[in-house]
Amino acid sequence: MLAYSSATAETPLLGETIGENLERTVARFGEREALVDVPTGRRWTYAQLNADVDRLALGLMGLGVAKGDRVGIWAPNCAEWVLVQYATAKLGAVLVNVNPAYRSHELEYVVKQSGMRLLISATSHKGSDYRAMVGEIGFADAIFLGDPAWEALLRGGGDPGALRERMAGLAFDDPINIQYTSGTTGFPKGATLSHHNILNNGFFVGELIHYTEADRVCLPVPFYHCFGMVMGNLGATSHGACVVIPSPGFDPAATLHAVQQERCTSLYGVPTMFIAELAISGGYDLSSLRTGIMAGSPCPVEVMKRVVAEMNMREVAICYGMTETSPVSTMTRSDDGLARRTETVGRVMPHVEVKIVHPETRLTVARGEPGELCTRGYSVMLGYWDEPGKTAEAIDAARWMHTGDLATMDDDGYVNVVGRIKDMVIRGGENVYPREIEEFLYRHPDIADVQVIGVPDEKYGEELMAWLVMRQDAEPLTAEAVREFCAGRLAHYKIPRYVHVVDGFPMTVTGKIRKVEMREQAMVLLSPEGGA
Numbered sequence: 001m002l003a004y005s006s007a008t009a010e011t012p013l014l015g016e017t018i019g020e021n022l023e024r025t026v027a028r029f030g031e032r033e034a035l036v037d038v039p040t041g042r043r044w045t046y047a048q049l050n051a052d053v054d055r056l057a058l059g060l061m062g063l064g065v066a067k068g069d070r071v072g073i074w075a076p077n078c079a080e081w082v083l084v085q086y087a088t089a090k091l092g093a094v095l096v097n098v099n100p101a102y103r104s105h106e107l108e109y110v111v112k113q114s115g116m117r118l119l120i121s122a123t124s125h126k127g128s129d130y131r132a133m134v135g136e137i138g139f140a141d142a143i144f145l146g147d148p149a150w151e152a153l154l155r156g157g158g159d160p161g162a163l164r165e166r167m168a169g170l171a172f173d174d175p176i177n178i179q180y181t182s183g184t185t186g187f188p189k190g191a192t193l194s195h196h197n198i199l200n201n202g203f204f205v206g207e208l209i210h211y212t213e214a215d216r217v218c219l220p221v222p223f224y225h226c227f228g229m230v231m232g233n234l235g236a237t238s239h240g241a242c243v244v245i246p247s248p249g250f251d252p253a254a255t256l257h258a259v260q261q262e263r264c265t266s267l268y269g270v271p272t273m274f275i276a277e278l279a280i281s282g283g284y285d286l287s288s289l290r291t292g293i294m295a296g297s298p299c300p301v302e303v304m305k306r307v308v309a310e311m312n313m314r315e316v317a318i319c320y321g322m323t324e325t326s327p328v329s330t331m332t333r334s335d336d337g338l339a340r341r342t343e344t345v346g347r348v349m350p351h352v353e354v355k356i357v358h359p360e361t362r363l364t365v366a367r368g369e370p371g372e373l374c375t376r377g378y379s380v381m382l383g384y385w386d387e388p389g390k391t392a393e394a395i396d397a398a399r400w401m402h403t404g405d406l407a408t409m410d411d412d413g414y415v416n417v418v419g420r421i422k423d424m425v426i427r428g429g430e431n432v433y434p435r436e437i438e439e440f441l442y443r444h445p446d447i448a449d450v451q452v453i454g455v456p457d458e459k460y461g462e463e464l465m466a467w468l469v470m471r472q473d474a475e476p477l478t479a480e481a482v483r484e485f486c487a488g489r490l491a492h493y494k495i496p497r498y499v500h501v502v503d504g505f506p507m508t509v510t511g512k513i514r515k516v517e518m519r520e521q522a523m524v525l526l527s528p529e530g531g532a
Contacts, residue, residue: 002355002364003371003409009350013378014203014238017170017195019090021203021238026050029213029240036216036244037079038258044079046240049086054163055156056087062158063118067092067166070114070178073224074098074107074130075122076248080145081223082233083154084120089195090163092170093117096178096190097224100125100249101508106188108137114178114190114385117141120150126249172196178385179226179323190385191323198226201326201379202234204350206241208331209266209291209317213240216288218264220246220255220273226327227296231319232268241266252276256284263288267313270296272507274307275449279472281311291315291334296512300449302442304342320345320417324394325401326379329354330415344414345407352377355400356409359421362396370418370433373407374400406433423515425454425462430493432464437494441466444485446474451505452496453515455522465498465522467505476501500525 014021030047037043044052065071071093073084088095096114098107100122111119119142121130134142143149172195180188211217217236221227236243246258250273259267265288269277274294289312294304299318307313315334318341321327332346340346348354355364356371365371380401383391395401406424407417418433425432434452441450449469457463470476479499486495506517 001367001411003367003369004353004355004364005348005409005413006353007348007350009204011204011207011350013196013200013351015172015196016199017089017167017172017174018086018176018199018234019167019170021199022050022053022086022089025237025240032213032240033216033242034237035079035082036242036262038244038246038254038262039248040079042079049082052083052154053086053090054160056083056153057090057163058156058158058160059153060087060091060093060118061162061166062156063153065091065093065118067169068094068175069117070094070096072096072098072111072114072116072119072121074100074102074119075145076100076125077219077223077228077245078122078145078248079245080120080150081229082243085223085229085233086237089176090167092166092174092176094175094178094192097180097229099180099224100128100222103128104133104136107133108139109187110180110190111137111139113187118143121145123147170195172199175382177229179224181323189387189390192382192385193326194382197326197379197381198230199234199238200351201226201328201349202230202232203238205231205293205319205328205331206235206239207350208333209293209315210334211235211239211241211266215239215241215266216244216262216264217241217266217268218244218246218255218259218262219268220250221268221270221296226321226323227268227270227293230326231293231295231328252280256281256286259286259289260284265290267292267311269294270512271299271303272449272505274303274311278303278306278310286312289313291317293317293319295319295321295328299342299345300442301342301439305338308338308341317341318345320415322401322403324381325375325403326381329373329375329379329403340414344410344416346415347413348415349377349379352379354409354415356407356415359406367409367411370406370408370431372421373403373405373415373417375403376400420515423453425464427454427457427462427464427493428460432494434464437464437466437490437496440486440490441468441482444477444482446471446477448472449505451513451515451518453518453522455498455519455526457497463498464494464496465500465526466496467500467502467518469502469504498522498526
């Protein structure tokens with residue numbers, strides 16, 4: 001049987017814009033709570049949220065923002081981010097998500113590459129002076145949160161009929177969002193997404209974890225990324241659920257405090273977030289939790305088991321995706337057994353196709369064989385903004401998005417991601433997938449987190465190096481101790497030769513491990529000058 005799977009659904013795709021969908025929710029659940037900004041104590045019902053969104057949209061129209069204009073948002077998680085997200089959607093403006101960690105040269109690149117008409121920005125975050133950086137690049141069309149110009153925008157004051165007319169002229173296939181990829185090599189690319197892309201993806205993620213108007217969704221994951229603004233915000237508002245913002249940036253104590261205080265039923269995070277929360281979870285009442293999502297990077301089996309057992313998240317789901325696919329392509333279901341929900345990234349999403357192909361021939365492989373994971377359907381981006389060549393490299397003539405991830409598919413259609421094509425280690429002619437070794441090392445009682453990379457070796461071409469984060473109070477493990485733990489339980493060529501104990505891994509703001517940077521550091525460590 002070939003490694004191909006598709007999924008239909010009784011529920012059809014939503015054929016509406018984000019603004020239309022929000023107003024449909026408001027009509028049903030206007031008096032229910034829609035948004036809570038825990039740090040400031042501010043709260044909105046759906047009726048109040050919609051009214052503020054409309055006022056902001058009218059304010060932006062008063063500035064001359066037209067359909068298709070690019071409007072940037074550069075801020076950490078806050079209620080204002082949500083208002084801008086829905087106001088631009090109602091206008092048909094294209095929201096450009098700017099990474100809060102960007103410095104001035106990165107900001108300048110996305111401003112110019114997207115042709116940004118207006119930037120809405122926080123004044124500062126984590127020691128970064130946004131106002132100074134905007135001035136440094138000489139961009140005059142910026143409005144800062146809290147300034148008089150922002151307050152004037154919130155007052156709106158235009159003709160509501162003009163906003164209705166604008167909304168009536170929008171199509172759900174219109175581009176509505178540009179999200180820049182991490183850019184670990186070269187300049188970042190702007191994945192361009194439509195109403196149809198992200199509204200449906202958020203909606204079906206919510207469907208598969210059974211969201212209703214009774215759910216309260218705690219979102220410590222960044223809004224500037226699909227995890228926060230699509231799976232989080234759109235997943236919630238398309239079901240009448242409440243969005244809870246625990247803090248501007250991730251803080252494990254603030255997150256668990258928000259869950260306890262707001263009686264959240266759902267919690268999102270990348271594995272490193274859940275690891276940090278597990279370390280202190282005993283001090284909080286998490287009995288209200290039912291579900292949530294773990295995604296963003298490979299989810300360690302042992303961590304997932306502890307989240308289910310210790311954080312009451314009995315219906316937690318694993319999602320797999322990428323920005324270019326809006327983002328989710330596969331997901332576990334709530335009725336999957338614990339093994340499925342801890343050892344795979346689930347099955348294909350409704351209305352989506354996935355297949356696994358040989359990286360060179362691009363022919364579909366047999367089930368059980370590793371190859372490149374490809375996905376096709378409503379969720380595939382419109383393309384990279386103003387970069388048709390790079391779009392063609394990622395999306396083939398048949399509209400399959402090539403993810404660059406190595407995966408297998410079992411006989412029941414469950415997918416297991418075994419690594420990145422570029423992360424696969426070839427040791428002495430043997431293909432080694434770091435994910436398998438990482439999962440094994442998580443079983444060691446003293447290891448809290450682990451990443452495995454390949455490093456150059458004269459004899460074998462590449463050798464394995466394990467980076468370890470130790471549990472609190474545990475003694476650092478030596479390479480000899482790790483080899484002893486693996487002996488007889490892993491094939492000899494899968495046992496790491498080198499071990500490097502660290503406090504944490506280099507990663508992007510969204511929690512993705514930067515293995516390229518780890519390899520660069522490893523090269524220094526293993527050089528004669530490095531002393532390893």
